[in-house]
Amino acid sequence: MCGIAGWISFDRDLRGHRPEPAAMTAALAPRGPDASGLWTGRHAALGHRRLSVIDPVGGGQPMTSEHDGRTLTVLSYSGEVYNHQELREELRSEGYHFRTRSDTEVVLRAFEAWGGSFTERLNGMYALALWDTRSEELLLVRDRLGIKPLYYHPTPDGVLFGSEPKAILAHPAVEAAVDQDGLRELLGLTKTPGHAVYRGMREVRPGHTVRCSRAGLREERYWELEAHEHTDDLPATVATVRSLLQDAVTRQLVSDVPLGSLLSGGLDSSVITALAAGDLRARGGGQLRTFTVDFARHTENFTPDLQRASPDGPYARALAAHVGTDHHEAVLDTAALADPRQRDAVVRARDVPIGLGDGDTSLHLLFQEVRRSSTVVLSGEAADELFGGYWWFHQARVVGADDFPWLAALALATPPGVPRRESFLSRDLLDGLDLDGYRAARYHEALRAVPRLAGEPAAERRMREFFHLHLTRSVPFLLDRKDRLSMAHGLEVRVPFCDHRLVEYLFNTPWSMKTFDGREKSLLRAAARDLLPESVAERTKSPYPLTQDPAYAEALRTELGEVLDRTDGALHGLVDREAVRRALKDGTPAEALRPAAELLLCLESWLRLYPVWLDL
Known part of the structure; x- marks a missing residue:
């Protein structure tokens, strides 16, 4: 999977500045535990x-890539191109020769053959930096x-870049500063494309190329979701999804x-x-x-709630037995989930404090366990956003809300008396941030980006908006959560539901077809029912599990009090x-304080850990 980093500077000779890009590259060591490399030229340094x-x-x-002893192009690449074998044969037929079996070399030759349009031919997950020495x-x-992931930080004479913010922050010219907009993005749960929280830093947007030359930086889009009429009938649609x-x-x-x-034992995975x-x-x-996360005594003490009707363990075991996998369960205890050292590890992995509590900590610990026996795993990420699996896709109050669906759903699902996660931030800070106003502005900005289909019925048009919001923001x-927590352990996670061909097809499949039998994810269930035991095929959606042990919330409550008592906090x-x-x-239940406590402690x-300068 790997990590990439680098520095372009048109006003200096970077061959005399190896320590800086070397430090940037070293910051990504967990992403790439097997080897390290650094190439430096007159105005470019690329690390891997x-x-x-x-x-x-x-x-x-x-x-x-060299010719007559001269380096022409340099590639630092992270990811996997799944059609590299087909591209290799096509490039060979055009006269290109290969010295390795790697997909990296295929990407390099593809650029040489097809120039900037090579991106349109790639099927996979990737973030790459390619330096052309001829055009600089x-x-x-x-x-x-x-x-x-891929981040960049423009400089007066070029750019810094890296797979994670920590690589850019390792350069001595960059400070970990966060202004009001950065804090709004961090607390707003909006995930604005291109936004990177740290001041001066940007994220390369999905489906985009950023070009850096002496003329400056230019961003180009090579892919986006488009609206097309769906002409397949239901049987053809089911067959196409399966294929x-x-x-x-x-x-x-x-x-x-x-x-x-x-x-997990859910439909997707x-x-x-x-x-x-x-x-x-x-x-x-x-x-x-196969690997499942579980909590000590979770199944026998499980209590159903609005989102989770059943524990994962029995269903995961049923599926594993049905298809004959070598099944493993990572059973976590409450002490590990509440351990401040594990929270610190999560923050280091993610570079920012998302505040998802045991939802992040348990995933971090699961990946640690998985890495003991596997280097690559498949995951069911994005199926809910493609097929309409979340409960709020089927809740009229959420569908009709003038807000991001997951925020409207969170407000609807939060019981009375449970403080909002940002409730205990200072009043002056919250007034200055105006999070509700920021979320509203970002929501309407996102709506303006939705492609339209002429003549589409109002209900289908709204659901197209719903799916676009989820695919471009949620x-x-x-994906960032999964990448950062897995790569902290040198574990590669692949996500088949994010194959762009499947995404394009399902984005244009009508909502009426996705729910043809009145259930969530009808289309996915129909396409794969023959693969599954009946109990799994009929199981209702259950999100990633959270511990229900009261001792976890009590541990957070105690720790929060201790943090507040520190004079240097x-x-x-x-x-x-x-x-x-x-x-x-005042007796507020520890469970009610849990979301706010998780955010504050994060x-x-x-x-x-960083430390961060808040320029508010």
């Missing part, structure tokens, strides 16, 4: 940390859905290292796992490993300390 997945011997980076131009490219899914899974099983699948297990078995590839948030300027103390003393960790 490698996680060896395809052609471990021959795929070292940065990779260069850098290309920063990110895959269509934003599966792989596209099978092809995506088959492509993403290619690996020279141990591979597995994340399995079960379909991916069943397809993968069947494919491996058909070609003699052995037994697929999915990138979830980093939170003091941001928090309404009296409001927090009242909540801690903020404290971030401010202490």
Whole structure:
């Protein structure tokens, strides 16, 4: 999977500045534990940390292309191109020669053959930096859905870039400063494309290329969702979904290292796992490993709620038995979930304090366990956003709300007496941020980007908006979470539902067809029912699990009180300390304080670890 970093400077000779790009590259060591490389030229330095997945011997980076002893192009690349074998044959037919089996070299030759349009031919997940020594131009490219992260920071004479903000922050010219807009983005749960929280930093938008030359920086879009009429009938649509899914899974099983699948026992991960297990078995590839996260005594003490009607464990085991996987369960105890050291590890991995509490900590610990036996895993990310799996897709009050759907759903699902997650921030800070106004502005900005189809009925038009909002704002948030927490352990996660061909097809499939039998994800269930045991096929949507152990919320409550008592606490300027103390003393249940406590403790960790200068 790897991590990339680099520096372009047109006013200096970077051959005398190796320590700076070397430090940037080293900051990404967890992403690439297998090897490190650094190439420097007169005005460019490209670094690479490698996680060896395809052609471990021959795929070292940065990779260069030479002619008559002169370096022409340099590539630092992160990700996987799943159609690299087909592209290799096409390039060979055009006279190109290869010295490795790696997909990296295919990307390099594709640029040489087709120039900037090479991105349109790639099927995969990738973030790459390509330096052309002849034109002295850098290309920063990110895959269509934003599966792989890529950040950049313009400078007066060029640009700094890296797979994660920590790489850019490792350069001595950059400080970890966050202004009001950065804090709004951080707290607003809006995931605005291109926004990177840290002042002066940007994220390459999904489906975009950023060009850096002496003339400056220029951003170009090479892919976006488009509105088209869907002409297939229901049987043809079901068959097409099955075919596209099978092809995506088959492509993403290619690996020279141990591979597995994340399995919750829900419809999404079960379909991916069943397809993968069947494919491996058909070609003699052995037994697929599967991995499930669970909590100590969770199943026997489980209490259903609005979102989760059942625990994952029994369903994951049923699917594993049905398709014959080598199944593993990572059972986590409350002490580990509440451990401040684990929270610190999550903040270091994500570079910003998202504040999802045990939702992030448990995933971080699961990936740590998975990495002991596998280097690559498949995951069911984005199926809910493609097929309409979340409960709020079917809730009229949310569908009709003038707000991001997940925010409207959160407001509707929050019980009375539970403070909003940002409730205990200081009143002056909240007044200055105006989070509600910021969210509204971002929501209407997102709506303006939705492609329209002439003559589409009002209900279908609204659901097209719904899907576009999720695919361009919610999915990138979830993909970033999965990438950052997995790559902190050198684990590559592949997401077959994010194959752009499937996304394009389903974006234009009518809502009436996606719910043809009156249930959530009708289309996916119809396309894959034959693969699954009845209990799994009929299971209702259950999101990623959270612990229900009361001791977890009590541990957060205790720790929050201790943090407030510290005279040198980093939170003091941001928090309404009296409001927090009242909540801690007036008998407010620890579970009700949980969302706010998770955010505050995550903020404290971030401010202490980095440290961050808040320019508010």
